[in-house]
Amino acid sequence: MAALRPAARPPAAAAPARLDRLLARLVPAGTGRHTTLPGADGGPEVTAYLYEAPDRPRPSGALLWMHGGGMVVGAPWIDHRLCDRLARELGLLVVSVDYRLAPEHPFPAAVEDCWAALEWLHGRADELGVDPARIGVAGASAGGGLAASVAQMAYDRGLPLAFQGLVYPMLDDRTVLREDHGGRGTMVGTMVWTPAHDRDAWGWYLGHPVRAEEDRAYAVPARRDDLAGLAPAWVGVGTADLFHDEDVAYAERLRDAGVPVELVVVPGMPHAADMVPGLVAAQSFRASFVTAVDRAVGGRARERQSE
Secondary structure, eight states: OGOOOSSSTTTTTOOOHHHHHHHHHSHHHHHHHHEOOOGGGGOOOOOEEEOOOOTTTTSEEEEEEEOSSTSSSGGGGGGHHHHHHHHHHHHHHHEEEEEOOOSSSTTHHHHHHHHHHHHHHTTTHHHHTTEEEEEEEEEEEEHHHHHHHHHHHHHHHTTOOOEEEEOOOOGGGGGOSOOOOOTTTTOOOOSSHHHHHHHHHHHHHTOOOOOOOOOTTSSGGOOOOOOOOOEEEEEEEETTTTHHHHHHHHHHHHHHHHHEEEEEEEETOOOOOOOSTTHHHHHHHHHHHHHHHHHOOHHHHHHHHHH
């Protein structure tokens, strides 16, 4: 495993003290409520943040959110504003999972943490004021890949799931085996996820360099053969994103398997551009995702339709 460790992690990494200072500037006071959840099958406890508006209707829908960072960096604070928006605008309970990161915790640690959170949501739905028929999962980048894996687990294990939101998801390790990426993933500052980042991250997460065969269930969502029966999906990506081809292919496979899919592709948008304020196309992309969540598990769209 040591051979997979570069001198430094991808550029999103930062010292904890710096993250704390940045968090204090970016996140409104009182946003998110820290909690711990029981681990899956006796595993370690899972840290999470709960978001809900004071006037959240009960029962409401709920969304399990997974942050990005290539499975190796990142934390829930990255998406505090988005999770707060989803909770307040849509009347949802949002649970953001602080899953374990590779390489210290390779597969299946992260997906087990996210699965444990989904089980907890269902198991305590009455107490939490959540409608079990209106629970969805979503995430961005690596979190989108985890959301796809959790959606597969939910179907296989008989746990109802109303929605999967895959925001430029990291779905297929085989992308790193391609020599030609069509110019996608070119480095611009520190915002773009490059082929080199992808190769290292998948290697850390899987615990070995990417290879032609990977038969562990839920390790790589795109390697699953049968996608029939999975939860309805929203899949979004930009044409300049390294993940463009794998995301579009997965959306098309879902559709071919009979799964309702909304695919949103933004011309010229690089990876994670919706996190940059002021980019009109990127903000419209994020608004499309929020609308899809509202239709699937929210309450505001229903309220407007009944007026």
